[in-house]
Each structure stands twice: as structure tokens, then as C-alpha cells.
Amino acid sequence: MLKRILPALEEIIYPRYCLLCHIRIALENQLRGVICRDCIEKIKPNRPPFCRKCGRKILKFEAPENVCAECSKTQFCFERAWASCTYEGVIKEMVHNLKYGNKIMLAKVLSQMMIDFVSDYHLPLEACDCAIAIPLSPRKLREREFNQAEALADNLCAHIGLKLLKNNLKRIRDTRSQTELEKSRRWQNMQGAFALREPGAVQGKTILLIDDVLTTGATASEAARALKNAGAAGVYVLTLAN
């Protein structure tokens, strides 16, 4: 009895509104708390076949050996990447909210999508010894107060039982925002952007790099380069969206 009354009372006292469309979320529809069911259903999950390098969805006939046109011209420093959904529409808004609206509670909803993706597609993460979130520059971290990639990684790693190495990978240059730059400049912008505080901790290790979005792959690739220079045996990448 109390179990049914308490949530109903809570709903009256603290009604919940969807962070995206701002409609009041009915008690029976409080799917994962902060986002309404309609908005959740608009998210486009990534479905196979995936590009063997960047993890984007490919159409088989245009992809020899399962590598997309973009990746056939690109050399990444990581082994391969995966992403749980396509970076468009609702998910773009959610990531924007997470980063700039300081909506850290969104990290839980979003990391759940990554957790589901890992289990749905049996990602071989048992090959990884530990995970590292792509760091922000100290200036950005001060402005934003939290690293959205680390917030996602915290939930994900706790769930899949992977050790999250913190405060090791760091940005050594304050790069320009990748979103401000055209594609060709993004690679240049990231060159030499990362280093390790404790290179010994990654030596011989296979690492899962975690970030919110993979676009050109330049950021993840440069982070992977720093890890490999420090002796990492392999680097895989998992992002929320691509």
C-alpha cells in the first residue's frame, strides 16, 4: 500500500518535467527519471553492420571489408571504436544539456544506453585491462565543473566491472573547440594535445577510451597516440554517439 502511495505523493509534491520537451512526466512514464518516454523513443540507436574502424553504421555494399569510405582514408591510433547511437536530434540535445546545462543526472540515462549497447552487441571488453575517460583541459573543467566523459565512464565502468583510471591522461594544450573547426583542421588542432602523468600505469595494458561523441575521431586518436607512446598494448574507444 505504502509502496504505491509514496511515489504518487512524491509526484504531486515534486512533479517531474522532461529535461528536453518540458512536458510533465506522468508517474507511470517516468522512464529513467528525467526524460519522457516520447523523447527517449526518438533516440536512434546504432545498428550493425558497423564500420570495423570508426563504428559507424555502414551499408554493406559500399564497404569492402566493413570499412567505411571515411576510414579507408584515415589512420587512427586506436584499434577500433564503437558508439551506442547516432549523433543527431534528441541525442544531440541531450549531450548539449549534459555539457552546457550542467545536467549531471543526464549522465545516468545516457550511460545506460552505452551499457545496453555493450551487452546487446557483446563488445569484447574483457580484453581491456582498464578504462580512461577523455579529459577536459583544466580551464574547461573549471568552467563546466565536471567532465561529461568521466561522468559517463563512472556509471559504465561501475556496471561492467572495469577499472576506471582517473587523473592520468591529461590535456597539455588548451585546444580550440573541435566544433568550431572544419574537418581538416580538427586533426591539426589535436596534435600533441595529450600526455600521461604516470605513463607506467598504462604500459602493456589494453585500454578502453571513453568519450561522449566521436566525430572525426581526431580526439580519440590523439589520446590513443599518447597512450601508445607510453607503452599501451591496445586502445579501443567507446562513445555514447557518433
Ligand SMILES: [Zn+2]
Ligand atoms: Zn520529453
Ligand SMILES: [Zn+2]
Ligand atoms: Zn568508419
